[in-house]
Amino acid sequence: MQRLLAPEVLASISSLDLLAKTVVDGFVAGLHRSPDFGFSQEFAEYRAYTPGDDLRHIDWNLFARTERCYLKRYRGETNSQLTVLLDASNSMQYTSGPPSKMDYARYLAAALFYLSIHNQRDAAGLIVFDEDVREYIRPSTRPGQLARLFAGLEQTAPQARTNFAKPLQHFQNALHRRGIAIVISDFYEKPEIIIKDIASLRFRGNEVILFHILDPQEIRPAMKASALLVDLETDQRIEVIPEYTRTAYRDRIDAHIEQLRSLARGAGMDYQLLVTDQPLDRALREYLTLRLAGD
């Protein structure tokens, strides 16, 4: 099943629904074989009935035997709220081979939605942004929420530039309860600005995860000759020699990643670098680890 999680395989699946189901089922099946994770919707505990509790959760069989009302609690019933903030700027359409960063981000978001709603019964919502908020789907557990989220993902097309401040402001206004906020972006901005804009998400007790999506060519570009590079967001052009990409560029991108990772952890956020040629399980595992820690 791990083979099915490979990005190049996922790129051949057109339906996000099917893709998300494939990823998550394969991922969960893989977790069952692992002794470190005992996650399932199994029985958690009994609790004495107190007035106001939902009568649907009373274990009537136990009442028949003991004539006492106990509520049957499951782990899944410790529900949360997942909000994915997806960067849909032009830089996300860069690709050196399928899938593109945008597609990889869609797969990741779809898998997270599926895992959250279908398996964890958490509310899930989506904010698509570039320099402004382009799509907002309120977190919910209602039936059809998953379809709405997938539709929102499929309608997302990269455009404009990235600006974290405005969409995060909108997110804070719409947020009424604590949950998990996942930011999926290539983070082409100064790390101090990114952390400064995102750090406000933590104020209401939200857990924040930064998924840094990069193409392999962005980390280790291979240039045979000098080339004229075009910025996808600004359309600016400069000519670059291969020697630079083999030396200084690598140092600078590595320093950028490391600084972003360091600042994120310093701000109490989780950071995960995802390269588009890597499977999605690392991202899902990161989410579940945080989800379990929040229970």
Add this chain to the structure above:
Amino acid sequence: MGLLSPWFLIGLAGLGVPIFVHLLRRHVTILRPVSSLMFFERGVQSSTRHRRLKYLLLFALRTALLLLLVFAFANPFIRRPASTANGHMHLIVLDNSFSMRAGTRFPDAKQQAITLLAAKPHDARAQIIALGGQLQILTQPISDEAQLRSALEGIQPGDGRANFGELGRVVRSLTETVHSPIDLHLFSDMQRSAMPGNFADMVLPPNVKLFLHPLAEGAIVPNWTVESVDAPADLSDPKDPKRSRVHAVIAGFGTPAATKTVSLVVNNKTISTRKVDIPANGRASVDFAPLAVDHGFNRCAVKIDAGDAFPADDISVFAVRWPDPERVLFVHADGDTRSATYFAAALAAVSKGAFLLQSTPSEQTTDIDPSRFAFVVLSDSIALPSLFERALSQYVMKGGGVLIALGTRAQRHAPIPLWGAAVQDDHNYARAGSAATLGPIDFTHPVLLQTQPQQANNSSGGWGEVRVFYAAVVNPEQSRVAARLSDGTPFLLDKKLGEGHVLLLTSGLDNLTNDLPLHPVFVSFVDHATEYLSGAQRMNGSTLVGSFVQLRSEAEPVGTVSNSEVIDPDGHRPLSLNEARTAQTFRLTRAGFYQIRFANGRDAVIGVNPDRRESDLEPLPKDVQQLWTGSSGNETSQNPGTAVAEDKYQSTSIWWYVMLFALVAALAELALASGYMGTQREDA
């Protein structure tokens, strides 16, 4: 420099391809989108300059490769001097034979050879050979013009005879070690008489190209010469009408009938003159008698006032010796007078006063010095005083001759003087009832040479009638058996001791042990034994240039000192001190009188004349010359004046070198292009 296939230059149009690719086609920069430029820096100027520089080098290599390929197919050539272009070696052969003295042949030939040498390419090798008598290789194959010119100018006209067969043999042996092409330039009068009997001897190897430079062309030059002279070498009595005469033959080559004056010159004095009518292109003989000579050696010549273009052959020299009488020591046993009588009678008959016999008993020889005698005869004298025997031994070692006759006094086991062995046995055939006769006889021995059957009346030359009644038996080891008796007993033996000879007759000379003294063959035997033992068997008074004289009989034993001496016609001594000690033979290379002292102490004067075949100045027919040049490396005879000019330069194709450069350019282009366009491996 030129092109053998210039139409291949059309391929130069292909140069447009690299020109278009590198210079005319615009460089298209491919746009490459990136997510953000925030980590990139501009690097335009250095990149473009570096790229264009590299591409210009690649363009130059590709252009050079295409240019060289087209050039190679056009087959370029360069004109180089023929000799250096293909490694030809010049073999300059200058004929300095006797006939080249005619007119201005030799100076002309030498001048032509020097001219050819001057026209030789500077770095071409050449070798100088003189063709006259014995072929002389004067230089090794060298390119030093000064040394070559010096060798050429050092050649002087000689008295030898040219032989084209000898030239062919030397060149064939030369090409066994030199495999490069050889241009043989022969400067000669191309005498017909220089041609060997077999044309195949003249044929040159395939890698030798013959260029003839004949000096004598046109009509045959008439020439009279003293073809031969017959005169006695020794003349004991100048008034002897039978022997004291000179017979000369005058010959004309290509001459009309004419009357010529022939003179006999003795010791630079003309003593007689004759008029002789010589037929056209024929011969006539003339006799001079008597020959008035002085005692000792007389230098004589027969001259003709030919008045032709070749005066050098108008004289023929010869030497005549009128010797003083020499004494012969005859040692006999006490009481034996018969043997001396017989021997003296025979000696007087043949020597005509040249030898006087001094007879003495063996007991009285103590104080006698054998060196004062022409030779010594020991007749039945086995026992000799020791002093005389020692003196006799030294006398023989220095070249003296001794005849030993063993009579009845040679008892069994008695040591034989000088022989180094004893009498082993004796055969008394008289007691057996029948005398022995002579069996196998070696008529090649000098003593018996003139008595062989063809020159005698009977089949055994007179020896067959000789009856032998007594003979001693001697071990024939280390000696030559000249005659044996019918039972195989050695009869006449010859042993060489030092420079001298010892003849051993195993029977006596007294008419008791055999009847040899009564037979005419005894006179002949004494005559030739006298010549043989006295050394009077000397060469004729005249000989030809190029012949050899034997200075000593064999290589000198260690410690023995006996010099020989040669004085050439110019009065020089051609032998060095070492050669005077060791040389066995000497080659007579000059015409004139040679004065020679042999190792055995005897003197001789020899008149040396050029080979008269050199006097025939008729050149080789043209067809034979063409056949000769055609049989060598070239196919037709060349005009000597134009042959050098035609082959002065030769076209040499250099396409192979051009292709080699093209290969180097291709390899360089390959390396450079792969460096530019190869995939660059990413660092880990």
